[in-house]
Amino acid sequence: MLMGLFNNWIVVVLMMIGLYIVIAHGNLIKKIVGLAIFQTSVFIFYISLAKIDGGTAPILSDNYTLYSNPLPHVLILTAIVVGIATTALGLALVVRIKEAYDSIEEEDIQRQDNLPQDNQVQDSQLLTKNETENKA
């Protein structure tokens, strides 16, 4: 009885691993990786729903009568390609954030946002001073 639901539990575990990465990690790229794992777990869930014991791939042929369900395949096929397109959009945002804040760690970005305006000016002056010293 328990083995019959095994596929669902794997999906849940994978999904929770993805969710944990998204919540607990501050690095934006790591977060996107977490989202990708979450996404794949949903793909696996759909595909395992489509499976029928003794069935074969849904390409019609005279030799087979039992096919797995084609509908989840269609949904996931398009979802994978849409997934990579949206992931690319997320990565593009990460690149822009890196350019604007010079960091992709959530805490750093938040700290920079919370600085009052005059502090920020001082801070940047300090930074440039440090940089010049380093270069010298």
Place this chain on the structure above:
Amino acid sequence: MVTAVAIVRMKDLFAVVMLLGLYGLLSASFFVAMDAVDVAFTEAAVGAGISTLLMLVVITMTGRREKAKRHKPLLALFIVIITGGLLIYGTLDMPYFGSADAPNHNHVAPRYINDSMKEIGIPNIVTSVLASYRAFDTFGEVVVIFTAGIGVLALLSVTRRPEDDDDIASHNDSMHERHLVIRIVAKMLIPFILLFALYVQFHGDFGPGGGFQAGVIFAAAIILYAMLFGLSAARKAINQAFVQLIAAIGVLLYGCVGIVSMLNGGDFFDYNVLASDPVAGQHLGILLIEWGVGCTVAAVMIIIFFNFAGRREMQQHSGDKSTQNQESP
């Protein structure tokens, strides 16, 4: 699953991305085991190929180290365990794995399996559902992909100055001369990859394949060329404005098929009216739509890669310039 756990533990983002590629390949082989050959095809090309590549390009721009600090890992773990527990409790009502009497196998699926040969006339049920029964759905997906391509273009596109180009080109040449063997092998392989993409495009009616897979494979060949021969060489071979035009034309072609079938007296995406014989009309409609999908997907993937790589090139170039300026005085 082991790979996923390893991804959580790793701090080196390079290793994380490599593991993600491995994870994509593993899930592709899992899809084959689950009889979902079309999906496996896509996942192998996308998950193990293009997404890994994009992540690597981004890592070269943002640095590969992750900070050790995590915020509130215990709280996160708590939330995750509670949610997971509830979800597992929910699965107890689910039908068993592989059972043929599950509700989802008894709704529309039997109709697709039993009647699609008569109504559409192509053996691959996935293609007929994708391009005919659920064509409107697929149209939405294609528009989403197109929009994501525009988004990346808006966020990352850089205007290049011609004098910079020469610098970058000479820099690239010196770098790429070192990879002689790879370049020669790739030169031999690329035509075959392109040919294979076209085969997948046209054979999608009969075996696993179709516009989505073909588009990704086609883009992969061009990205391979761009990686090995330098971006400026690839830009000369493939005009960027032209690629953007192709992406738009793909969506337009798809939409037009729907509108033409409306003009011929059917519903939106009702291909039966496209030709005198309904089955021939279905064939024509599916062929055109797969072309639209293939064009858009390939063009958007190429746009995405070129913009990421172009951005990176510009960053490195400006970095080089500033160090040169400092050295000269």
